[in-house]
Amino acid sequence: MPHSDTLPGQLQTSLNELRDDLAPARLLAALPTGLMNGLTGALVVISLSSLVFAQALPENVPQGVALGLMSTFLGGLAILLFSSYPATIYVVQDGPAAIMSLAAVGIVAQLAASPERQLPTVLAAVALSALLTGLAYYLLGRFQLGNLIRYLPYPVIGGFLAGTGWLLFKGSLDLLAGQNLAGLLEGAVLLRWLPPLLLALALLFLLRRISHPYLITAFSLALVLGFYAVMVFSGTTLAQAQAQGWLMASMPGGGAWQPLTPARLALVDWPAVFSQSGNILTAVFTSLVALLLGASGLEVSVRRPISLNQELKANGIANLASGLLSGMIGYAAISLSVMGKRIGLESRLFGLLTGLVSLSMLLLGLGTLRYFPVPLLGFLLFFFGLSFLSEWLLDGWRRLSPGDYAIVWLILIVIATVGFLEGVLLGLLLSVLLFVLSYSQVSVVSRELDGIAYSSRVDRRPEHRAILDEHGAQVLVLRLRGFVFFGTANSIQARLQARLEDRARPRLRYLIIDFQHVARLDSSAINSFVMMRMRAEALGFILIFSGLSSEKRAQLESEGFKDDLVAHTRIFAALDYAMEWCEDELLKAEERGATVLTHSLQKALKENLPSGTDVKRLMGYFERQELPEPRVLIRQGDPPRGLYFLESGRARVEMDESDGGRAWLRTMESGVTFGEMQVYSGQAASATVITAGPTVVHYLSSERLAQMEKEQPALAIAFHRFIANVIGARLIQQNRALNDLRDE
Numbered sequence: 001m002p003h004s005d006t007l008p009g010q011l012q013t014s015l016n017e018l019r020d021d022l023a024p025a026r027l028l029a030a031l032p033t034g035l036m037n038g039l040t041g042a043l044v045v046i047s048l049s050s051l052v053f054a055q056a057l058p059e060n061v062p063q064g065v066a067l068g069l070m071s072t073f074l075g076g077l078a079i080l081l082f083s084s085y086p087a088t089i090y091v092v093q094d095g096p097a098a099i100m101s102l103a104a105v106g107i108v109a110q111l112a113a114s115p116e117r118q119l120p121t122v123l124a125a126v127a128l129s130a131l132l133t134g135l136a137y138y139l140l141g142r143f144q145l146g147n148l149i150r151y152l153p154y155p156v157i158g159g160f161l162a163g164t165g166w167l168l169f170k171g172s173l174d175l176l177a178g179q180n181l182a183g184l185l186e187g188a189v190l191l192r193w194l195p196p197l198l199l200a201l202a203l204l205f206l207l208r209r210i211s212h213p214y215l216i217t218a219f220s221l222a223l224v225l226g227f228y229a230v231m232v233f234s235g236t237t238l239a240q241a242q243a244q245g246w247l248m249a250s251m252p253g254g255g256a257w258q259p260l261t262p263a264r265l266a267l268v269d270w271p272a273v274f275s276q277s278g279n280i281l282t283a284v285f286t287s288l289v290a291l292l293l294g295a296s297g298l299e300v301s302v303r304r305p306i307s308l309n310q311e312l313k314a315n316g317i318a319n320l321a322s323g324l325l326s327g328m329i330g331y332a333a334i335s336l337s338v339m340g341k342r343i344g345l346e347s348r349l350f351g352l353l354t355g356l357v358s359l360s361m362l363l364l365g366l367g368t369l370r371y372f373p374v375p376l377l378g379f380l381l382f383f384f385g386l387s388f389l390s391e392w393l394l395d396g397w398r399r400l401s402p403g404d405y406a407i408v409w410l411i412l413i414v415i416a417t418v419g420f421l422e423g424v425l426l427g428l429l430l431s432v433l434l435f436v437l438s439y440s441q442v443s444v445v446s447r448e449l450d451g452i453a454y455s456s457r458v459d460r461r462p463e464h465r466a467i468l469d470e471h472g473a474q475v476l477v478l479r480l481r482g483f484v485f486f487g488t489a490n491s492i493q494a495r496l497q498a499r500l501e502d503r504a505r506p507r508l509r510y511l512i513i514d515f516q517h518v519a520r521l522d523s524s525a526i527n528s529f530v531m532m533r534m535r536a537e538a539l540g541f542i543l544i545f546s547g548l549s550s551e552k553r554a555q556l557e558s559e560g561f562k563d564d565l566v567a568h569t570r571i572f573a574a575l576d577y578a579m580e581w582c583e584d585e586l587l588k589a590e591e592r593g594a595t596v597l598t599h600s601l602q603k604a605l606k607e608n609l610p611s612g613t614d615v616k617r618l619m620g621y622f623e624r625q626e627l628p629e630p631r632v633l634i635r636q637g638d639p640p641r642g643l644y645f646l647e648s649g650r651a652r653v654e655m656d657e658s659d660g661g662r663a664w665l666r667t668m669e670s671g672v673t674f675g676e677m678q679v680y681s682g683q684a685a686s687a688t689v690i691t692a693g694p695t696v697v698h699y700l701s702s703e704r705l706a707q708m709e710k711e712q713p714a715l716a717i718a719f720h721r722f723i724a725n726v727i728g729a730r731l732i733q734q735n736r737a738l739n740d741l742r743d744e
Helices: 007-021 024-054 058-082 094-110 115-142 146-151 154-177 187-207 214-234 238-243 270-274 277-302 308-324 339-343 349-363 367-371 374-399 402-417 420-441 462-474 486-501 523-539 550-557 575-590 601-608 615-619 676-681 702-711 713-740
Strands: 090-092 330-332 445-450 475-484 510-521 542-546 569-572 623-627 632-634 642-656 662-668 672-674 688-701
Touching: 007 024, 007 058, 007 308, 007 349, 024 058, 024 090, 024 094, 024 154, 024 214, 024 339, 024 349, 024 374, 058 090, 058 115, 058 308, 058 330, 058 349, 090 349, 094 115, 094 154, 094 270, 094 277, 115 146, 115 270, 115 277, 115 308, 146 277, 146 308, 154 187, 154 277, 154 374, 154 402, 154 420, 187 214, 187 374, 214 374, 270 277, 277 308, 277 330, 277 420, 308 330, 374 402, 402 420, 420 486, 445 462, 445 486, 462 475, 462 575, 462 713, 475 486, 475 575, 486 523, 510 523, 510 550, 510 575, 523 542, 523 550, 542 575, 569 575, 601 615, 601 642, 601 713, 615 713, 632 642, 642 676, 642 702, 662 688, 676 713, 688 702, 702 713
Parallel strands: 475 510, 510 542, 542 569
Antiparallel strands: 090 330, 445 475, 623 688, 632 688, 642 662, 642 672, 642 688
16 A cells, blocks of 8 residues: 555554454464564663663663663554554664663763762653654654755765674673673683674674574574573572673562653753763764665565655654653664565554563563573674674675775774764764765866857858858867866866867867856855966956856856956856857958858859859749848748748747747858758748848748749759758758767
8 A cells, every 4th residue: 555645644544554454364464473573672672771771870771671662662653653664663773772871871970979860860861862863753754854864975874883883792792791801801701791792693694694583583592591501500590690690680570660750850960961962963863874774775675665754754753752751762673674574464563563562571570581691682782783893894895995995994993992973973074075075076067069069059151150160179168067166166177277288279269168057156166267267368268157047147246257358258148149159259250350241142052053053043033032120931830931041131040938938949140041941841830930130031932942843943953952951061060069968
């Protein structure tokens, strides 16, 4: 069923799916997988919740476990009702738990003189992290910003997650062996941390070959059974094991869930909470990255569309509900969420059963957790940490470029030696530098053309076209695209320098910089154009800007760039206008003055027809028309009536638009023939031709052309060849322009 991006719509969809899932057949089919998910999720929650409190407040680990179980239940209900994917499983997560354990240690150290304030303040920090995460999730989803994750550089994400893996690994080591690294190899200490580590490595190795989330449960049960088997054979009693720290002692029989009450809120030391704002915000950021990456991965795994924005809103509600009751950050567990797809039953009962298992453990009391082996916690934390580290340090060696791989290591080293917040800040700084360096390597110049390859939308007569083909290389056109800033502006300078140093090409007279496809012009890049203007004044070429928006033009004018030929600068609204001006200037220079705007029909025919052709007789079939005012000669959609030769003046070719306006296509100068395509194809006119000012044309109607073919067939054949040459030359010019602009 397609998902809805609105909460009421998704709620209705979820309730309908849940009603169908409660049918006896589907309920019985979902029970085994749902209970296994619940057991696996509970083991994960217990280990991660313990991590948050184990180093800072070890005596309050039961309260931490209770809060984690309640968070999983509340979050599971929200996901059940609002997730776009039915089989989504919600649990407390590893990354934010590892970071919040650092925050808890910092708070307890700061409040060493006020032990009564330590637990309430840690609970407040944990709740605040969940509330901020929920708010961030919800707002990003509400405003359809789920795709923001696409803009975070991949190696930076890898560095964050590798750092999270290190925190989990180190947290497990501290839990099992204490913080005295020098004593790790002592016999008694070695026995505490090495077996869980080896078991985690074995599970990681096996999962690379057999992908199944219940392997974690199987290994966990095997560790518990092995642990108690060793106890039996060694003759160790439960009391001795608890005294030696092998079991989770001090677990109460009930009442472990103790959220912040008004009385506890009064004891919260808010300055101590805010002193950990860096870790709290890092936990929020890491959660956001992990959720969006996980949702994208889930979409690929289950092969169905999943709305990132809907998942953000659903997880936002889950974390807001959790935070209000002093709970922890959580989001979808991808490894458990894919189980529905694997067994062919994508049921909302899986999320419900997972939450109910956590709730039942909480309501029945945590007394049974006194028999929970501490090595099991270490094993799970080792496994989660090694999963992150292996993914980015081992697999990353094959996936990432050497530069990206080095960045992952650099962020990890900073997190391990300095701090997580510093590693995050380094990652953000690197993301900016990566953008600048990567974007700077992409030339902002999309096309480099000259006046030969690119011409204006003015149809020139053959001799003018020949002049421009000979001297057009004196014009350089640089078409820009994207974001022009100090990093990319250098590529413009490099293109200009290469052109100036190219001795095989004629002296540069006109440089056109086109901004039509520029998304943004940063003020830092304008200095490059200032330098170009200085070079233009020194070397005698004209710097021309085209395609500027009003905003970009104002930016340049603020630096003194104006449409002033004396200052070697000109500004045109579009590239075609700029190129037309350059072409006119080249023609003026070659014709020793103003461009000749008259070209007689008799001269054109004599120059292009075989010698001996009776040009005077041919001209007798034309009708000379003097047009002092603008007039429509050809109207779009009209049937073909005849062709024209433009002897003096100019004409515009325009096309009607759907809004009633007209778009300018081309301008024709004297000496150009038009209308011939309609006469020869018999099709209606595809555009409108309007004279511009006083004009003289010669008109050959279709009837007079047919009369020529009947009376003077040899003359008609010569004329047809003349028209074929005109059409051929025009097509060659158009194909050249299309070829040079094909990549834009």
